[in-house]
Structures are given as C-alpha cells and as structure tokens.
Amino acid sequence: MVQTIGTEAPATGTRYGRATSGVIKAKGVHHMAWVTNRMDETVRFYTQVLQFPLVVTLQLPETDPFPGAVWGNLGGAKHYFFDIGNGDRIAFFEFHEQLPPSYAEMGAGNHIAINVETEEDLQAARQRLIENGIPIKHDLDHGFCHSIYFDDPVNGINMEFAVWQAPCTPEEPFLQDWNPTPAALDHLGDKQTKHLLHFAVDGQGGDFDTDPGPNG
Numbered sequence: 527m528v529q530t531i532g533t534e535a536p537a538t539g540t541r542y543g544r545a546t547s548g549v550i551k552a553k554g555v556h557h558m559a560w561v562t563n564r565m566d567e568t569v570r571f572y573t574q575v576l577q578f579p580l581v582v583t584l585q586l587p588e589t590d591p592f593p594g595a596v597w598g599n600l601g602g603a604k605h606y607f608f609d610i611g612n613g614d615r616i617a618f619f620e621f622h623e624q625l626p627p628s629y630a631e632m633g634a635g636n637h638i639a640i641n642v643e644t645e646e647d648l649q650a651a652r653q654r655l656i657e658n659g660i661p662i663k664h665d666l667d668h669g670f671c672h673s674i675y676f677d678d679p680v681n682g683i684n685m686e687f688a689v690w691q692a693p694c695t696p697e698e699p700f701l702q703d704w705n706p707t708p709a710a711l712d713h714l715g716d717k718q719t720k721h722l723l724h725f726a727v728d729g730q731g732g733d734f735d736t737d738p739g740p741n742g
C-alpha cells in the first residue's frame with residue numbers, strides 16, 4: 527500500500543492545479559464505504575428499516591482481490607451496496623478484523639468514492655492526479671464500476687473516483703454473491719437467480735455469465 531502521509535506529505539503552502547491537461551468532472555458521491563462485522567444484521571436494518579434496496583452483492587474470493595485498496599484483508603469478504611436515492615449508494619465491507627463497538631470510536635469511514643459520469647472523465651481525473659504528484663494506488667475494473675484509488679496526501683484519507691458500468695438499481699441489481707446472507711436473500715427474492723453474475727477469477731470485475739457457482 528502506498529503510504530503518502532508522513533515523510534511524503536506535501537509541504538505547507540504546496541500549490542496544486544498547475545497542470546491543465548486533466549480536468550475533474552465530479553458528479554456527486556458514487557458511494558461512501560463503511561465496514562461491519564455483521565453483514566446480515568446490516569442488510570436487515572438497511573433494507574427493512576431504512577428501505578434502501580440492496581443493489582450490488584459481491585462475494586470476494588479467498589485471496590484478497592484488492593490488497594491495499596482499503597484497510598484490512600478482504601479475502602472471502604462480502605461487499606454490499608445499498609441504493610440511498612438520487613442515484614447515490616452506500617457500501618459495506620464485511621471485515622474479519624474486530625472493529626471498535628461504534629463508529630464514534632473508529633472516528634472515520636473507510637473511504638469515499640466520488641462519481642464521474644464517463645470513462646473519459648475518469649481518465650481525465652487520473653491524469654490530473656498524476657500531474658499533481660498524487661500516486662494512483664489502484665486502478666480496478668470491478669465489473670459494475672471502474673475505480674481509481676488514491677490518498678488525500680495531507681490527511682491520508684482513502685479516496686476513489688468511480689464511474690458506473692452497470693445500472694446497479696433495484697430493477698437491475700448487480701448480484702455476484704452466490705451465497706448471500708439470509709436477509710439479503712429474503713430481500714432479493716427471485717432477483718437472486720435472475721441477476722446473479724460471476725466474479726472474475728482474477729478479481730478484476732465480473733462477467734455476465736448467469737450460471738452461478740462458488741468458483742465463478
């Protein structure tokens with residue numbers, strides 16, 4: 527994981543924006559990502575109480591496909607997204623590591639993803655970051671979105687720019703978890719069989735084969 531805080535932090539008074547070939551066209555929050563030790567209870571609360579439809583389910587392979595993209599080992603973890611209206615989503619990682627009992631103690635979310643509308647806009651944002659000396663930690667095609675990850679070099683906050691590649695809506699969810707939690711299965715109903723996709727073996731996104739199976 528590229529560590530840009532500490533010795534590599536920009537000096538006080540650093541000026542950015544001198545580069546002109548890259549342009550950031552931000553279109554709101556793509557998703558905010560949180561972490562949980564209890565995914566099924568999380569699904570219950572968000573779908574049943576808050577009425578946020580579950581629109582992406584990922585069952586990550588045993589070997590973490592995104593090592594270092596976010597804190598923790600994501601091997602074997604579930605990664606679910608909920609639609610919060612207005613085209614925005616929030617996401618949860620199921621962490622194996624013991625978490626503090628409350629987010630107040632944790633003090634932060636995991637990362638924030640800012641939406642861009644097109645792949646060209648994502649590449650322009652990437653260019654602008656590079657030209658300003660901000661390392662791109664990861665460039666990942668997730669199948670449902672294409673993401674670049676970087677750090678706020680001042681505060682070390684995990685950030686992401688992302689462009690949707692699939693609808694990820696209640697009508698057309700992106701479902702890749704072949705063994706969803708009971709509450710997720712209950713919430714999804716026949717969508718689970720209609721929309722189930724594979725997670726690519728290399729972890730670089732999903733394909734659109736509808737034949738479910740634990741090994742993709």
Ligand SMILES: [Fe+2]
Pocket residue numbers: 557559617637639686
């Ligand atoms: Fe993300």
